[in-house]
Amino acid sequence: VTAKPTVVVVGAGAGGDAVAWGLRKQGFQGSILLIGAESERPYNRPYLSKQLLRQEITTEKTFLRPAQEYERRNIQLLLNRRVVRAHGSDRQLELQSGGRIPWDVLVLATGSEPRWLPDAPRRANVFTLRSLHDGLALQTAVAGAGRVMVVGAGFIGMEVAASARQLGKEVLAVEVAPIPMGRALGEEMGQIYARLHRSRGVDLRTGVSVSRWIESDDRVRAVELSDGTREEVDLILIGIGVSPRVALAEDLGLSLGEGGVRVDEALRAAPDVFCIGDIAAHQHPVYGRPLRVEHWQVAQRQGTGVATSVAGQPEPYREIPWFWSDQYDVNLQYLGNSRDFDETITRGNTEAEKFSIFYRKDGVIQAVLSINDARTGRFSRDLISRRTVVDGRILADPDSDLKGLAASA
Numbered sequence: 247v248t249a250k251p252t253v254v255v256v257g258a259g260a261g262g263d264a265v266a267w268g269l270r271k272q273g274f275q276g277s278i279l280l281i282g283a284e285s286e287r288p289y290n291r292p293y294l295s296k297q298l299l300r301q302e303i304t305t306e307k308t309f310l311r312p313a314q315e316y317e318r319r320n321i322q323l324l325l326n327r328r329v330v331r332a333h334g335s336d337r338q339l340e341l342q343s344g345g346r347i348p349w350d351v352l353v354l355a356t357g358s359e360p361r362w363l364p365d366a367p368r369r370a371n372v373f374t375l376r377s378l379h380d381g382l383a384l385q386t387a388v389a390g391a392g393r394v395m396v397v398g399a400g401f402i403g404m405e406v407a408a409s410a411r412q413l414g415k416e417v418l419a420v421e422v423a424p425i426p427m428g429r430a431l432g433e434e435m436g437q438i439y440a441r442l443h444r445s446r447g448v449d450l451r452t453g454v455s456v457s458r459w460i461e462s463d464d465r466v467r468a469v470e471l472s473d474g475t476r477e478e479v480d481l482i483l484i485g486i487g488v489s490p491r492v493a494l495a496e497d498l499g500l501s502l503g504e505g506g507v508r509v510d511e512a513l514r515a516a517p518d519v520f521c522i523g524d525i526a527a528h529q530h531p532v533y534g535r536p537l538r539v540e541h542w543q544v545a546q547r548q549g550t551g552v553a554t555s556v557a558g559q560p561e562p563y564r565e566i567p568w569f570w571s572d573q574y575d576v577n578l579q580y581l582g583n584s585r586d587f588d589e590t591i592t593r594g595n596t597e598a599e600k601f602s603i604f605y606r607k608d609g610v611i612q613a614v615l616s617i618n619d620a621r622t623g624r625f626s627r628d629l630i631s632r633r634t635v636v637d638g639r640i641l642a643d644p645d646s647d648l649k650g651l652a653a654s655a
């Protein structure tokens with residue numbers, strides 16, 4: 247790599263944006279190209295299912311930075327450009343429009359594609375939610391609807407359900423699993439979320455799926471569920487999960503795994519090729535195994551991490567993954583990864599919707615999930631990073647001083 251290399255970032259989401267800005271912050275002197283398939287500059291995706299959907303903020307407020315800032319920092323923002331192929335032998339990207347773009351260092355931050363139900367008709371009132379474009383279309387549709395249906399009670403479905411309830415809409419949620427939010431939060435929390443949504447008026451049906459779509463005039467008017475019931479609805483949001491976009495990684499022959507691209511501790515997939523965000527199966531130095539996390543905040547933090555590695559020397563990315571979800575007045579914070587645990591410890595009162603759950607393995611905290619209790623998560627970060635073994639009775643006691651404990655660990 248030359249003294250002033252060209253860094254090309256594919257994907258102008260939170261992750262890609264953080265790479266470009268991080269590089270300039272680190273004093274990087276080379277060229278930076280940030281390529282995005284969408285027509286808008288990077289924006290705050292978490293707003294789409296919440297504040298933007300409820301029309302509490304304007305579209306302008308969703309953007310991460312004023313448009314002219316990119317030019318001012320000499321970051322070339324190429325929007326409306328889709329990269330269709332990556333050529334490893336001559337280090338070039340091919341655009342759908344035909345042009346080619348050479349790189350010295352490549353960062354793939356391509357994110358995920360929402361999954362579509364194979365038998366769902368593509369109709370004007372059937373939506374997925376991923377892009378700002380999707381978000382604005384859904385905003386208009388929900389505003390004009392009486393009864394909203396969400397298919398899939400994961401992050402997207404449940405956040406949209408909550409926002410729609412807050413807007414005074416009737417909401418029907420259909421989830422194939424026995425509980426909502428199960429993929430990310432597990433059985434126990436799934437029960438808690440089921441209660442939470444039902445108590446706020448969501449008609450949540452679990453263990454069922456859509457078996458028939460009843461249409462007229464380019465709209466779905468009703469659905470039939472697998473338990474035989476028929477439901478009239480004004481619009482349908484499909485939120486059944488996402489597929490990471492790994493096609494460019496495949497072009498480059500990068501190693502795939504965990505549903506994404508395998509990257510080392512420094513988020514590197516090959517010499518001068520990095521991956522971040524949804525697509526990165528990151529060999530995490532604290533956990534000692536690959537973690538792939540589909541959350542905005544993780545993509546952004548990893549982007550900053552890669553910028554440090556590219557501007558200097560590749561170094562392990564050590565941050566503990568963190569994400570949140572806001573539904574009604576309930577704030578969820580989740581720190582760490584609990585795929586591997588042998589014990590849970592609850593701190594606080596689950597009935598009162600203010601508590602945290604520690605997930606431990608051999609006494610070491612793997613993750614902390616907090617409901618309306620962000621402090622506990624915040625003070626646990628260092629305990630997780632340093633793999634500190636803490637007496638379970640201390641963790642369980644809501645009055646114990648975790649802050650002091652973390653400071654002295």
Ligand code: APR
Pocket residue numbers: 363397398399400401402403420421422423426427428429430454455456484485486487488540541542
């Ligand atoms: N019918 C009903 N529900 C289904 C079906 C189906 N055919 N297929 C899957 N589901 C359910 C799953 O059981 C799961 O509960 O859809 C839910 C999908 O939830 P998530 O995996 O959380 O995905 P989603 O809500 O679409 O969120 C997409 O956005 O910010 C994020 O991190 C989040 O990566 C996630 C992404």
